[in-house]
Amino acid sequence: MPDRLCSIQSKDSGLAVVSIPGGASIPKRQLLETLQRQISSFAGNLTIRGVLLTGPPEGFCGSATERGSVPYEAAALSEMGQQVMFGLEKIGKPCIAVISGECSGLGLEVALACDFIVASHEATFGFPSIADGLIPCCGGTQRLARLVGKSKAKEMIFSGEMIDAGEALRCRLVNRLYKGDELLAKARELMEHICSRSPHAIRVGGDVVNAGYDIDLQTACMLERNAFALCFSSLDQREGMQAFLEKRQPKFTGE
Amino acid sequence: MPYKKLSIQVTNRVGYILLDAGSRFNKLSITTIRELKRAFAQLESDPSVHVIVLSGYPGESFAVGADIGQMVHFSPADAFHFSELGQSLFEQIECCSRPVIGALNGIAMGGGCDLAMSCDIRIAVETLQIAHPGARLGIITGFCGTRKLPRMVGKNMAREIFMTSDPYSAGEALRMGLVDRVCGMDVFWQEVVGFAERVASYPLAALSASKRLLNAAEDTDLRTGCLLEREASTHINSLI
Structure with a gap:
């Protein structure tokens, strides 16, 4: 081995x-x-x-x-x-x-x-x-x-x-x-x-899915709100939405 | 106060909330979400309404998330407030004493998919396209989807939907349990109305109590759930 x-x-x-x-x-x-x-x-x-x-x-x-x-x-x-x-x-x-x-x-x-x-x-x-x-x-x-x-x-x-x-x-x-x-x-x-999708969103999303699965809805939604807000301090969010508005493929960095 | 983004009608004990936000997609803007909250409150206060149907019929879409043109400039605080507003609508729908049927008449994406998941039952047209495109936009959903989708379709399927950001068809949605029924385009509305009117013909107290108990079943342990059921059924079943 x-x-x-x-x-x-x-x-x-x-x-x-x-x-x-x-x-x-x-x-x-x-x-x-x-x-x-x-x-x-x-x-x-x-x-x-x-x-x-x-x-x-x-x-x-x-x-x-x-x-x-x-x-x-x-x-x-x-x-x-x-x-x-x-x-x-x-x-x-x-x-x-x-x-x-x-x-x-x-x-x-x-x-x-x-x-x-x-x-x-x-x-x-x-x-x-x-x-x-x-x-x-x-x-x-x-x-x-x-x-x-x-x-x-x-x-x-x-x-x-x-x-x-x-x-x-x-x-x-x-x-x-x-x-x-x-x-x-x-x-x-x-x-x-x-x-080709946003590494930051995938990482944060994966964490929230795992953390939220076993807890009650209210607490899970609170976690999700915070994580959602966090995405709006990322470069991936700017790039993803700009690319969408300009009808082009985004280039994500995961930051 | 009149509605700008939707219309309401009540027929045969069914209250219809029909989104018509002025574009192809029924974007869930802050105004649309506020109007939805007001519409649900209005129908819930009407004793002649036993069932609520939420749809974008006869338009092309059920609903999509926020306007990207606005969202691109959101600060984290804006995003937090937006998420809070959306989640409060979904909580209102879940706590609403009437069964809520989501009639998915076309495109349901992002926040629109989460709106569909907050309904008690989902009936889809065969041309449905349902997606969670957050990862394509560099965000996650902020409308309870990270918690509800895994519970509904299984964690692994949910992760695939989030990670690919791709649209899924009515057949796929039915197979994974994301929608409960699929109808052909030509009979879709007729089926929705028929189903809603059948449910609405039953006593409201029994419908409301079952909805409360079934929601509770998700988050309580079996013994507590059975205790709740015993108390509710004692009360409900003895009034007959």
Whole structure:
């Protein structure tokens, strides 16, 4: 397992395509540490405007099953995993999970912490480790239930069965499906399109969506008012609205 | 006081608020928002009104956000006040004792999308174009959309809509749960009127109580919600 994940960066668009090499022999902790290093190197890097997370067709973030942990080891892994997922959620730039094959266990937890998921028709999703008596530990139970509803999340976690791409689309786990051979190209196209929008608005909007989701409407609206007002001190707001009035494409700087 | 940006009519217990702000898009200017607040208050004080329909029919648009020509010069304080005004309208619509049906007759973008989400039910015409183009303009929405859209269509779909800023079709909106019904252009208004009149034929006390309880269901825990339901139903169901 390398220190950094294999990443290809397209300089022109500022797009980072990160391929996470998983496998049944890789311990979860090692995979999480590598992911964490990669996330923190992206978070402060202003030249990177968007991140696509991919993996080999055999499995997205595949990792070894952790049997025989003692409680403090399990607690430490869960704490670390949850921190890594929070870090991924707060990366401050658009991040899409691109799933071409199996996305299970830790892989699904990572995908759930991205802004959203796109997949090929061959993709499958699930938490099969219930058969070994293991439950998700990196925020997966909470993010899955919020995304697909409590019943669907229970069905998936209790049964451990993998669902196919069509069902994942229907239950809103996946936003878009593409043909297998077009998946990465389409995902890049979508991300480049998103990167043409205001980075400042996307960053602030993402924060407000996350912060507002679990609190009452009144408080969420107060947060939103403040964030909305903040946008009017940004260069992106001036540029975006000027460009709209002049009927031209805006050139956002994210400031 | 007469209205400049909209008109009101009451037929068969249904109060119609029809936006006609003088351009293709029904921009939610400060004047339009103030008139909407006044119109909702007026219809709510009319005991013959059981249901309110909000629409831009027969125009091309339901509504869009503020006039960009004005907004481009907003200071953060202007933006804060504008957001406060818009949010107070939406709170008024949600707290209004009558069911409010949004009849989405065409373009609903930005603030117009948020206006649609503050209605209790949304019926869309098949040519609907619905979007949140804030990220294209360098802003986020300030009209409760960051909270309501994720609850309505799921967090991931909401993030996609905000990030792409692209318009979505009636079919897509129906699939993601952003609208409840879609009608063909030729039957749209007939369906809206038919649905509104059917709802309006039911007792107002039952409609108002269900609206209050369903709104409460979102923000209260199940036990408290059931307690509220028990009290309301004891009162409502025993008057029959």
